Amino acid sequence: MELKIQNVNLELPENLQRHRTTGFSSSRVLVVRRGTPFRVTLQLAGRPFNPQTDSLRIKVMIGHLYVVLPVTFSKRELSSQWKAFIDPEDFNLWRPSFFITSPTSASVGNYTFQVSVFTQNSQRICALGKFTLLCNPWCSEDAVYIPFEDQRQEYVQSDSGLLFMGTCMNVVSRPWSFDQYEPSVLEACLNLLQISPQHQKNKRMDYMNRSNPVYISRVVSAMINCEDDRGVLKGNWSGDFKQGINPSMWTGSGDILEQWARSGFSPVKYGQCWVYAAVMCTVMRVLGIPCRVVTNFNSAHDTNENLVIEEYYSETGQKLNLSRDSIWNFHVWVECWMSRNDLGTGMDGWQVLDPTPQERSGGVFCCGPAPVKAIRNRRIDLFYDIPFVYAEVNADIHTIILSRAQSEVVSVSKDTERVGALICTKAIGLPRLQNITGDYKHVKSPTSTITSRTSTISDDSAFSRGKPKGVLVFLALDKSPIAGEPVSFFVKLVNKQSVAKMVKVHLNAQAKEYNHGPSDTFWEKHGVIELAPREVKVLHEQILPGQYEDVVGDDLINLAVVAVDPTSQDRVLASEEFNIAAPQLNIQIADEGSVMPNKEQTATVTFTNPFSHPVSGVLAVAGASLMHSKAYFRMLPLHPGGTVVQQITFTPSMLGNKMLQASLSLTNINVTVTGFKMVSVRSA
Template structure:
């Protein structure tokens, strides 16, 4: 195909920038072909248009499209219309043909040929190969999204934030979706080709690819490697030997390329935010509007009873008696599509979760579960609505036990799904979408209820905890009777991972108190310091208040994260960054720790850096309060909002630091 026409087609189809070995088009939209007279005897178009036919093949599936002299493109079937004769003073004439696909065409790689029948022969000529994607710009497409701003954000944007941490101390992590990086679209297509569904029945799989519900279930399973030749292997063991710690990934291209370059062996390793971010890349590349969503205090209900059981001993130590758990945060994606299989009212955002937690019809995948079905508690709706409903709405039953006997029980109906969030369109702020999943009754916290005669306890952090600093907090004990009481206070702190129950106690305090009191505590950095590199340390803090006389006990607990320090990125001439013009950024880090640190700095930016720039710190060792300033040269290759991100992996203390800067690249 003529290079100029190639660019024009991709620009009209909003696929400019996507890197593929083929022309990239969107379904439900016409594209233009030029057919030369010498090659195809196009004068026959005028005399015998019915003997020219386009042949479209995708595997064993093929479509014949007769060429007509006049007519309009159709949204329900493939059509080819002869547009005009193109005069060329220096060469043969050519004919312009408009070929259009139905809005429900199957996505995938197609081969386009033309068959010309004459009295003497039938000849078939190869024209081109093209990749067909979903089309959220086409009202007849089942992924149509009405707002141009939202299409820009959820299909075309290649930058994002993944929210982690805890509801009171949210940590935004930058992520580069990388769908415009070289070869990434072709790799995304290979996920479909390598799926068990395609391997079992190629024809059936290709026909089903007209439906985003089907496509999304295939991708949800293929992003993890549990049942197939999928992309990522999950690992929550803290032993990441033989691979990369999930905290060290900052973009999807490295992961997808590594998968393709190793003959589709799983990439090591992923956790929930990595699975979700890679799925977001694939879905946006395929043309399905998608966003990454974080659910804080996310329940993993293993027995389907919508209740999470938690057990503590009388000293405030959380026990691992239950297979159920509450993840401090869990990350999935939502994709926008129609749901005719569910009836009226369930179109729109659908939850899809590629993290391998539970099987859905025999494979580790989840969704698409309509967000409106979750909101309406329609737990009989496909797919996996009960599981997602429990993630955001399960009750928490907490028990204090001793020698197998339950000493006290409390139920919390508000803790799970405390906050559900995503990146705000057009900015790097957080958007609270809790109300899309939960009714006001479900998520507005109850006021604290005092129980006469029973002492109460609560926590208050004096400042947001930061790695390298001590944790300062107060325990507030309230005696609800006028007469003094002898009370015992047990405070227990445990390290935990975001997706499971905590491990052993690393700090505790026990006191006798006789009245209402506020007691301040401090946990030193040496007490909680991690042994493995992570972005944020998580702590489960619990207090048990015991009435010595009545033996009644109450428990209060809170899980919080200890944030890592941030990297600062400054851009020279920040407000005049021009495409194809060299620029300089500086990554700045001041060592806040009381010990010297060393580590490796990685800087990346899709559309800004040709390849990820990986470099050691300016100084192998940074002394306490010493500042590192590392210049990074880059040349923007694309116009629009781009992001430069940096991560610094420190060896001692083992932690991962992040920083990012958004850049508005202007045309020259």
């Protein structure tokens, strides 16, 4: 009887578990990691396999590249080449199994393989199979190997996390669902590589280069934005989002990647830095490259590469938009873990990649991978984009006060500490931040806690123009501002001389977006203060909720004070940029200890209105592997101090720690209120 192949069994449960890709099982595709064997079983008919007369050969293909492998009875694995072997201790003649092992430097992508059985009478029977190959951070010989299991769980397998925003003195934790196991996300991430300009220009070379995570990361960094290609996201910092979705409304990567793929790869509108970074984190984790989202508070955008950022103020403390350079209150990028054999020794580990389109790198809007170690040691001679990232965390700020006609510089001072004041990421296994500032720069006293800092501009002899300052001014908040409460702060004036002074004091508050200069003044106060010789006087001030609620919302406040000594015409400025903490949504699980797969659970979301006027909006609740799709609820007008409770149901589909998150977009005020609850899904 003739031998026939009835079926090719890809042994999905066994292989997905061995390769730690069980989360991708909904795609019904065999997803494996390079350097680790996976099993394939043939179901034969007609007659059994005869090891004495029959032989197996495998042809593995990606694009037009292929390799042909004889199936041997040797289990010896060579990490540098493809191999196929039979385990002689586990061999069934009617259902013969064999293993395929890729090299640890194999290219990432979608593969097909052809199984050929050659019989004694020269008969050839063939069958086809498919698999997706990813990088392998569990394999010590892979370029993305990361040595600790808790790191691999956090930076590769975790499908939820926190993004940090606001200011370094009032950090806002924003929940984000990376969604790498949601249906169609794996396919979208692999399509991203296929439609990249590199692949379209030279498919063969692109497939070959995909063995290298440095190459992959630059392709992905460019493809997350759409400035040079058919990338995922279109940026918008104008404040007008009528043609798309306000970046603050996104809660996860899955919706963005699905919309991009469904539209035929048209850019999704709109993204800003944290959205770009979070979506890139999803793509890198899907591809098997360890990745985490990083926030740099007081991030410099140095357009002329002189490591100096100029900020201009009027004599009455109003910040002026006169420089192309800027300080973003926060900027978000990603770090990916990989070895850097292209740079010699000492540059392995975390690499900065920034998909937000700011400056071109190699003619394309992408940034990195820049080794964090190189940034710390100012190795600006190395690849890629280290000078740009170095400036983001280390530039000096020169603060310039202009005369009333803006025709004359009347005061200049500098600050060497403000830029890169806090650099952080989510802590491993915990819903809080980890301070990694010391990884990027030499800090005087590295600490894991955040300390508030009075934003004063110190006098500097190099800028004093020979005129000793007779008056000093300091500005500080009493506490971190909270929505619905007054912003309380104090101004301290110091007379350094032994003569009395009548000092003019100008206070000015402006709303600003995190990456822009401020808008018009919404609160100001002016006066004259008498200071006795050597006197120190403290002024206590407040900005009431009714004065800031309609103009600030999700934006920040730039608060400045200018003290003018009329006798000497010296002007001294102190400033602070801060955010007002929005209220949080509270989420409670009815029976938290009994959450298990395929069992419906109940949760309640609670919101109390802290504002001085009624608010209404739309509540969205989502959870990767907890809910099949987002649930939406309309919230009717809620009076000040009022509370609303919304009950929701969800049914987990996977084991592990999952995030249930909610966001409330208020319609009559520019505020998005968020909340999250970590849910532990256990087996029965």
